[in-house]
Amino acid sequence: MGIIESILDTLSFFYECLPTLLDGLQITIISSVASFFLGLLVGSIVAVLRVERIKFLNPFLTAYVEIVRGTPLLVQLLFLFYGIPIVFGLQMPPLAVGIFSIGLCTGAYQSEIIRTGIQSISKGQIEASQALGMTRWKIMQFIILPQALRIVVPTLINEFITVTKDTSMLMVVSIPELTRRGSWIVYRTFKPFEVFGLVGAMYFALAYASSRLSKYIEKKYQIKGLIR
């Protein structure tokens, strides 16, 4: 079999794989985006509350962040997937549990990122807003958080790309995302090299598109000329 034939064969094989893989990619994208934004919400709230050092909340929030960062995502996912029905008697759709679990996980990481951003805002900014008579929460809402979030956009985009790769873990809780669908094709065709090569390329394409999007967002929202 000549090389040209071999390449054409591979390409036509890739073409046949696409419908299945694109279905998986759809789930990967949905779960990545949903988890990330859940994490952004949770992370922002946790970061703000920790910076404000609210006495009785602080130990719980710190525990949350440390536990999530100290345990594998896989363990968290399995724990929640099998634990929630047992403890709460709820039967949630697997995708919902998956997004919830990954969202909580990225939320802990994002809270640290955002917290760093908040703490990098100079004391002078706070003094200036206090001098105007702004209350603590207004300062956080209108002065600190808007600046902090803009500063950490690049780091948050990296976190998003990490999340997209983490979603492959969802296969252990019966969610047919991109990697698992690759496996399905391998079961039928026995070509792991080609299939997982293509799957890897698709993840890479997703990461690449995300980082381009992030450069665009960064440009649009950056504080002009802010030197860090």
Next chain:
Amino acid sequence: MNTTTKIVLAVLITAIMVGSTVTAYYEIYRKPALTGIARIKAKGTLVVGLDVYPPWASQTQNGSWEGFDIDVMKKVAEKIGVQFEGKAVVWETIIPALMAKDIDVIASALSITPDRSEQVLYSIAYYEVTLSFVVKTDKVAQYKSADDFVGKKVGAQAGTTGWDLAQTLYQNTSTEIRDFLSIPDLLLALDTGVVDTGIFDTPTARDYCKQEPAKFAVAFTHPTHGYPDYYAYAVRPEDGELAEAINTVIVELMASGEMAQLMAKWEVSP
């Protein structure tokens, strides 16, 4: 199209071309030193690819293998004059592993399917099998046939005949099909109510239900496809001699009545 995009595309295209070239060369030019049985004899071991699937194959506490297929393969190794070596392989890569010479034989409840026949050389069939629908013991009375699962959630392991049956029966219906990485995962999901039933091979289903009668029971069996479903062992297409050796062993076991004894031992008597 900016420079970075061009570079990325170039890298991807190069990767595809290199990948296909590598596979092509592998097909055309690989020259193994010895082939077939001679190679296995020289090695001294018969490496048997196994996936945990009792009572055909399972691992004990200390990591050694036991099961119906292990007993048969040990006899095959004896016949050739080599040692038996069991190797755990993830199910989806078991055929590629065979092709890559990582393993010499696939055992553990491998069904004969047209797809697989194109890739491997099967031995003769040694067991006829159906699929079972396993449910929670307290719900056994509710489910009498496949239709009883309309609108419910069924689980199976992708890449198995159970999965194929689930697709045939329930694809594009209101019944949800959920995929699990292994039978133990599937049973855990059944136990916690994530699925209402698990579909997999009958002898294995019976085995698990025997281990946990309070939790799981077989609701009913179902033919795998329109034609009978058989287990056989698989080797590489060029290893005809090895297939012959396996066939000889199977025939001898059947003739001497040992096959029936083995089935009784592992409680898979039909």
Next chain:
Amino acid sequence: MENETILKVSDLHKRYDALEVLKGVSFELKKGEKVVIMGRSGAGKSTLLRCINRLIEPDAGEIHLGDTRVTAAETDVTKIRRRIGMVFQHFELFSHLTALDNVTIGPIKVLNLPKEKAVELGLKYLDKVGLKSKAHSFPAELSGGEKQRVGIARALAMNPDLVMFDEPTSALDPLLVGEVLDTMKELAREGLTMLIVTHEIDFAKDVADRIMIMNDGEIVDEGPPSLIFFDPKHEFTRKFLQRILS
């Protein structure tokens, strides 16, 4: 109405662990007065200003803003701060907001003015400091002098009883100092009550009604410019002025 006392500071003390930064500072500021505070770094000038609007909490002493007792525990600090404008050495403009938004954010979020009114007000004050054309520029696009003038507009937009200036030109390029001082002189002429910490002697001579020299947490000398600059009573002041002038 004769000149009311806008600010009265009595025996103010502040210490950080072993270090006493304010050792019983007292003074008064009447409406329309411009008081300039001068002294070496570490004399406690910045701390004094920040105690007045309770950005720093004093340990002892009293501060009165008009009739309100600032230092009282039950006093709502944010209500005090609205009435005192502050201009910072490092400008401290909000980098994510335009110049106009910097000026209007106080009126909108603190004084609860409707947006249109706030914008009207904002443009008026930006015009006053000569920066109406830069209303939609971001701080990063402005020169130091422009930033500081926006800072002044921001303080004025709250319509405060007095404005405190903490070394407003110390972080500026010498060439840009003039435009800020000119703005401040204009405000002084219009009758703004001002408390200014600065090293700019000429400006002080020009604008101040009273000069206070601080050293080591205390006011060591006080008086009108004529007295302080041309006939200083205290040895310290003499030496201090010598050093600055040379």
